[in-house]
Amino acid sequence: MGGKKLTVVHGAGIITVDSEERIYVNGALAIEGDQIVAVGHSSSVLAEYSSRADEIIDFEGSWILPGLINTHVHTSQQLGRGIADDVDLLTWLHDRIWPYESNMSEQDSYISTLLCGIELIHSGVTCFAEAGGQHVSGMVKAVDELGIRACLTRSTMDSGVGLPALWASESTDTCMKIQEDLFTRFNASADDRIRIWFGLRQILNATDDLLLRTKEAAAKCNTGIHMHVAEIPFENEWVMESRGVEHGTVSYLNKIGLLDHNLLAAHSVWVDASEVEMMAQARVKVSHCPAAAMRMLGFAPVAEMLSAGICVSLGTDGAPSNNRMSLVDEMYLASLINKGRVVFERGTTDPTALPAETILKMATINGAKSVLQGQSIGSLEVGKKADLIVVNPDKWTMIPLHDPISSMVYCMRTENISSVMCNGNWIMRDQKILTVDEALVMANAKNAAMKLITRAGIQLPKRGNVIY
Numbered sequence: 001m002g003g004k005k006l007t008v009v010h011g012a013g014i015i016t017v018d019s020e021e022r023i024y025v026n027g028a029l030a031i032e033g034d035q036i037v038a039v040g041h042s043s044s045v046l047a048e049y050s051s052r053a054d055e056i057i058d059f060e061g062s063w064i065l066p067g068l069i070n071t072h073v074h075t076s077q078q079l080g081r082g083i084a085d086d087v088d089l090l091t092w093l094h095d096r097i098w099p100y101e102s103n104m105s106e107q108d109s110y111i112s113t114l115l116c117g118i119e120l121i122h123s124g125v126t127c128f129a130e131a132g133g134q135h136v137s138g139m140v141k142a143v144d145e146l147g148i149r150a151c152l153t154r155s156t157m158d159s160g161v162g163l164p165a166l167w168a169s170e171s172t173d174t175c176m177k178i179q180e181d182l183f184t185r186f187n188a189s190a191d192d193r194i195r196i197w198f199g200l201r202q203i204l205n206a207t208d209d210l211l212l213r214t215k216e217a218a219a220k221c222n223t224g225i226h227m228h229v230a231e232i233p234f235e236n237e238w239v240m241e242s243r244g245v246e247h248g249t250v251s252y253l254n255k256i257g258l259l260d261h262n263l264l265a266a267h268s269v270w271v272d273a274s275e276v277e278m279m280a281q282a283r284v285k286v287s288h289c290p291a292a293a294m295r296m297l298g299f300a301p302v303a304e305m306l307s308a309g310i311c312v313s314l315g316t317d318g319a320p321s322n323n324r325m326s327l328v329d330e331m332y333l334a335s336l337i338n339k340g341r342v343v344f345e346r347g348t349t350d351p352t353a354l355p356a357e358t359i360l361k362m363a364t365i366n367g368a369k370s371v372l373q374g375q376s377i378g379s380l381e382v383g384k385k386a387d388l389i390v391v392n393p394d395k396w397t398m399i400p401l402h403d404p405i406s407s408m409v410y411c412m413r414t415e416n417i418s419s420v421m422c423n424g425n426w427i428m429r430d431q432k433i434l435t436v437d438e439a440l441v442m443a444n445a446k447n448a449a450m451k452l453i454t455r456a457g458i459q460l461p462k463r464g465n466v467i468y
């Protein structure tokens, strides 16, 4: 078969997340090169493939799931973890994040993405959508080395108040040219693991010209657009005032034709019922980031979006918005938040909202559709790419295991994820990342973070009675 490596993994429980929701209690997968060529009962897969397999691994006692997909993460913010805790949104943005991001070098971006990637891989993520950061070339280098899959986006702004001097002068032409060049240079690189998307930071920092040209360019390149949408009430008020629409960002984006199947709208918290309908009609994808939302933004109507047919997936957002870059934690939070959210409207919780099977789909197949790769990743099926995680439930966190799907959502911790395969290659085995030197990355990250915070002049208020 063309010399491609054939791997058989067997003896494990397999949660396929395919359209028939198949779960094999004693299952196996055959993987040839980067593709899944068989999924089924261990006995039948072994009978067909074991004689010519290059590697046969017995995962008895483990569970195998599709790799998780994080659809909103700022990899370049990883060195800024802890610089913006317990502050209001404007302080967060103007005094911490913008000084931090505008002082980053390409090397910082590379180190930050490596550090973030380590945390993502440990939490079972095989693919992520970058929300828009600086120095995409640094991210590309890191993603290539990590062996993970990513849709990379440059943070793009051509207007707005309070921007750092370095960014304030970027014209719409420059914004477009840089992104088009990035697309030409890097799209489909690293064995097609890397896709380049177009970015819109948020409507407060985008002229109509930038919005419309971004839509046109993304359509021409057949790629996606990643944008923060309807994050805070102020954003909607600003849009109503400056753009003359009756409601907020989503209504305006609908009016100018920006809502489309290739728009990944992060957060989308402050939307009304008519806007949910607009997004559903246009097949917009929504990235729900429960931790970041609860911390700073509010409660998105996720249950309503899902029942309107919107593809909602999960994201961690960046380290300064969440601190934990674990999609495992987000699965747990997404279910809890959305069960509790209706307390404000109905005076009671809804324990049936967003059940475990829905959450698992959001973290896998919906994530795949959100990054426009629903045909090739997001479930364990013949013909799809071999992106998978191996879960060891034999720890105090997951014992006893009565109901596999609920256990993966409500009990699993990052520490239960033992091995990760992306694109047919093991990138983590027995909780050791095989592609990069974790200790070296962490040492470099500490050093780079300290220098960057000093260079950016970011002062953190002292807490506690610190004794040196």
Ligand SMILES: [Zn+2]
Residues within 6 Å of the ligand: 072, 074, 131, 228, 266, 317, 318
């Ligand atoms: Zn974000």
